Amino acid sequence: MSRRNEKRLNLFDHDKFLFVAFEQGAKGHSYCRTLSTLDDNIYWYSCKENGYTPADISIDEHSISRRLIAPNHFDRMVNGKMLPPLFNAIEPYYNDIEEYYPLFERLFIERGGLDIMEGGKYIMYPVHATKSKIKAKFPNAMIEEIIPDNINKVIEHYLNTVAKFPAYLKLADFRPDYLTPYAKELENNKDATMRDLFNGTDEQYKKHVYDTIKHLVEIRENG
Secondary structure (H helix, E strand, O other), X not given: OOHHHHHHHOHHHOOXXXXXXXXXXXXXXXXXXXXXXXXXXXXXXXXXXXXXXXXXXXXXXXXXXXXXXOOOOOOOEEOOEEOOOOXXXXXXXXXXXXXXXXXXXXXXXXXXXXXXXXXXXXXXXXEOOOHHHHHHHOOOOEXXXXXXXXXXXXXXXXXXXXXXXXXXXXXXXXXXXXOXXXXXXXXOOOOOEOHHHOXXXXXXXXXXXXXXXXXXXXXXXXX
């Protein structure tokens, strides 16, 4: 069996997955762009929506909506199609995330992800997951972690960016044919921002964000 066919049967064991793991607000997408600028072995999702080079954070009418708020943001675009999402970006839409992985594998291959890895480049995924969780599914992946030394700066960046992001994501190619409670809430609030989903004052929201991110960073620090 050729190496290519072997890898088709064992996509999750491929050693050309690169995960950059961080908490929202920790400027992970900026770090990803820097990595891709410095290392030609990391595939850059070059397109007019993301910027044709990782160093290009200019904004125009083609830019994805989140880049209007956070210019370093990017989507995993390959030849006009998005590589399927992972971990917290898709998990709330499934009753059992294991249902999703056959679809992930099929679309990842169909949309060129495997071809890129077999060509020798890393496919980079910015994710909000722990190293242990990533390794459980992608045992041979390379993982870069961002552990902030100043939580307050992360909170400030979160409130100025993530909190203003649209909460609703279509994810049309990736979602199941049912609605989880989370998905149902978003279907009823398609214009909501992430901040809008929290029922409380701005001060209460800031405390909620602080407590959440502090807890997640502590988990990451402890492995």
